[in-house]
Amino acid sequence: MKTVRELSLSLGACLSLLCTGPALAQPPAPGLIATDKGGAVGYQHSMERSRFLSGPPGVALRRLDEHGFAKVVGPDGVFATHLGNGLVIATPSNGSSKEAVGVLAPPPDLRYTLGPDKHNAQVIEYFRAAGVPGDQMGGVHANTYLSSHGTTNESRPAQPQVDGYASILERTVGRFSVVDSVAWARLSNDGRVVSEWVYWPAIPAKVLEDARRLEALVASGDKSGFLARLPSGLPSGKVVIRHSSAVVDGGFEAFASYDIAEKVLVPSAIAGTGPGASRPTASMIVRHFDVDGVERRLPQERRSVGQDSPRQ
Amino acid sequence: MTRERRMTPGNHSRFLAIGMLMAVFALDAHAQTSNAIIVESVNDYGPNDQLGNSIANGDGFMQNMVFAGSRWATGARYTNSAVYDTDFVDFARNSLGADQTYFDRAGRAVAFFTGHGITDHGCSTVSCTTTATCNQPGTATGGGVARMPGTCRFSPFDAPRCCYMVDRQAVTHSTGDRFGGLINYTQGPIRFGESPQSGAWAGAGTDGGANLVVLDISHGILPPFWAHTFVNASAGVQLIATMMTAGGDTANVPDRGATFAMFYRANENNRASESWVQTMNSLPANEGGGCPGGGGGHGFNGCGCNIVIGMDNSAARASGSMAESWVQLANDSNDALGNQFYSARWVCNYALPATNQNAWELP
Incomplete structure (x- = not known):
């Protein structure tokens, strides 16, 4: 049974096709990426396996190919899959003009206040559930988001505040680190993915x-x-x-x-x-x-x- | 505007050539939007002084920004000895400067430099427990001219000790240099982004244009002087992105620029500031040395942060600079009208507790 989000996605894709005519390129198939005998499988991330929301549930999403990516576009963000190598980048469409912004802090729903260890644990669980091979998760660590603001004539700057974290998986195959494979996610307090990046190719x-x-x-x-x-x-x-x-x-x-x-x-x-x-x-x-x-x-x-x- | 497009990575390089021809359409000084990209990259600092990966880094940024269908166009690309320190110097501040023709030319959306920074750190060996006691800049060692303000700085590498403000500089290496190959953007004759839209409030005329300046260098900022470091250079520029070390140094990786630009390709309505700081997450974690206590890598050899700063004449506009999308980055009406207020964001390659308010200095 399809979820509301999957139905919305399907509907959005159908509408996109009806409106634009030309067939859209298919992103790589989601799930494990096969390899040769003795190699290490890869993992292909996808919208269906993600907790990133391009828009509220029930809102039709748009599907288009742009700049080398297959994109699912909603009012809140874009889930983009590189048509060549399968890289997934999901980011919010939270940009605006300078004049349109009058706030001094990021929207509260993007903040994460539960600490880096909790964030790491949540991201490991998230990627494991999505399908990243557990035996290739060599470790996880958190990067910290911070911000500061004030006047430039102060001799001492305002103390920065911690806004959240990204937890990054470290990939290993056997005893070897696979340096260039990267999967990370930034979560909000409610466990939603604020942004993510996944590139986990098969190794021959x-x-x-x-x-x-x-x-x-x-x-x-x-x-x-x-x-x-x-x-x-x-x-x-x-x-x-x-x-x-x-x-x-x-x-x-x-x-x-x-x-x-x-x-x-x-x-x-x-x-x-x-x-x-x-x-x-x-x-x-x-x-x-x-x-x-x-x-x-x-x-x-x-x-x-x-x-x-x-x-x- | 989003357009339907069928462009695969396989033909990306073919379209790149077409994209580069679009340079001739870069906008003039009075345009309301800017779309040109300039990249200046230095690998070669003389015999036995090679900084590998800078050119690949700069070119990667250009490749992922300029292609058929992109809103950006090639403004200019210079490498090694074709990069002069005068390219960055404001003519109105020093007549040897020519930034109005090169790095800060009108119509520039992004001006990207990748090369060396300097290692002057302004720190003493005087241990401290509060910043109030750090008032003896004469005790600083490590190069540069230390001055107030002081800070009781610490990092995962360093116990708290008194450190002081020192100028930050980028480095070139060319026979065309006229400032010793040093681009002093803290107190030197550097002004970024002064334009007809920003006005001439910075005393540098209106012949600039860069909307986003990227200084991909070592020690672009040392904490906590994110505002002090760039207040003089902020003359209308919307955003300045650079590196901030917190112990350790920069790893000169080849794909920081390409990764940054990849966020544009994926979603041009994402915040440009967010794209820069999140670039750190996407660079390899296991390349370069670790950060004591966990973390490290991601384009650093040790502990460090990708940081972006916006200044303007009000708190709201400074904060608004952090919210600018890639689309809005081109809009010259977002040029800064002053530099009295700042907003800064950064991501560091190590974990800090959610409640930490003293990430780099003791109060």
């Missing part, structure tokens, strides 16, 4: 095999083997699984990686080079080495839109 068997080989190579400490092929001077790393980011277009890539976090120092041009000059750490980048010791770059690290604009 070969990637897992390579990860196990890579782990064995590193664990052996063979100085003439894998570790010897890496550039000198790097700190130790960890074996993980990397794959294409949810926000890069093109074919899906995944590989087992020995990830090394390399510190980046303040440029010598501004740090100075004389006696006593120090170069503190200014940033960090992560480098990836595959099972053959070859440095790899992820698709999102290879982006380029081409030439610079002419200077005037």
Whole structure:
């Protein structure tokens, strides 16, 4: 039996089709994403499995394809599924013009006041019920939303307030962290999803095999083997699984990686080079080495839109 | 306006080229809307001084903002030595500046810089239990010129100690630099967003235009100086988005920009401010160092936050800047009419109790 929301969604989709004529692209099928033998299944999120509400129950929703997403649009928000890689982004349509807003705090129904631990527990339960494989939930942690406002001539700023949390699942397959898989949700006090993001692709068997080989190579400490092929001077790393980011277009890539976090120092041009000059750490980048010791770059690290604009 | 469209990611890159040609339609200084995007990205800071991923980061933002059917157009893209510090300097404040032609040109909807920040932190080794005792800026070490106000700052990394206000700066590296490669947006000749709609109240004329400035850099703000850091640079700009570290440093990840823009692609009626702070949630958690007590990653090596600030001439308008949708971001009538009030939001990569009112400083 369909829920009221599902009926509304179906009705909205039918109306959309009748009104617009052209067939709409089908987003990826919801639920588990199959993989090859020995691989790890993925998970495809969907409107039917979500607690995000694009609009009040009973209100017809609109379905359209836009900017590479299949969207379910209601008066309160958009549930968007990327037609290429299945990424789901659900966000409220809470924007407005500056003149239309006269409030100093977010609407009360978006606040979460029950603390991060409770939020984490609720989000784990939510995603487990939706269908995310439980054995791939390696952990969960909360990010904190805060806000502050006041006048700019105060010597001390107003104390910030905590507005809520997002709880983020950490994906593991076997012993390996799958770094680029991301699923998070922000809840309101009543357990409704305020916003969410889910990208949980299947991982091919070969990637897992390579990860196990890579782990064995590193664990052996063979100085003439894998570790010897890496550039000198790097700190130790960890074996993980990397794959294409949810926000890069093109074919899906995944590989087992020995990830090394390399510190980046303040440029010598501004740090100075004389006696006593120090170069503190200014940033960090992560480098990836595959099972053959070859440095790899992820698709999102290879982006380029081409030439610079002419200077005037 | 929402239009029916059949565009798959597979042909996204093909449409990108068409989108970039739309640059010629960027609006002039007196337009009521702005739709041009400029991205300035620096990987190369000299021999053995590479900051990988900046160009990929900036280009990712451009790719996910500008495509056929998008409301945005390519304004300009500069990388490495083609990024001059003068691009950011206001001509009315210093005649060597040329921001009216580059970063803060009229018609800019978003001006995005990705590269180095500076590490000056203004902290002393003097422990404290209350901010009232932090009144000796001369005790600060760690670079920069420390001054009041002080703060009894703490973080998951640091026990409470007296810290002081120091200027924040972004860094370029080019033979075209005229300010030593340093963009001092706290006290320097930087003014963002002054326009015919905002008026000339900031003493920088009306030849600017950026509605949203993104500074994707290390230590863009140090807590709790979110207002002090940008009050001078706020000259009409609607929103400023950057990074705030709370111990640790920024991880220069390649897809912060693309992730931010992906929220636009998914829902242009979502708040732009919310899109920026939630970008943090969507970046990998297990990349970079942890934050003591839990958390970390998400574009930081340690503890940090994505923060966005809006200033205006009333509390209501400052608050309203936080509510601006992506659609409204283009609307120049939302340009700030003053900088007397601020509103700020941020998301940090670690958990704070719901009742915590002292997240960074002791009162």
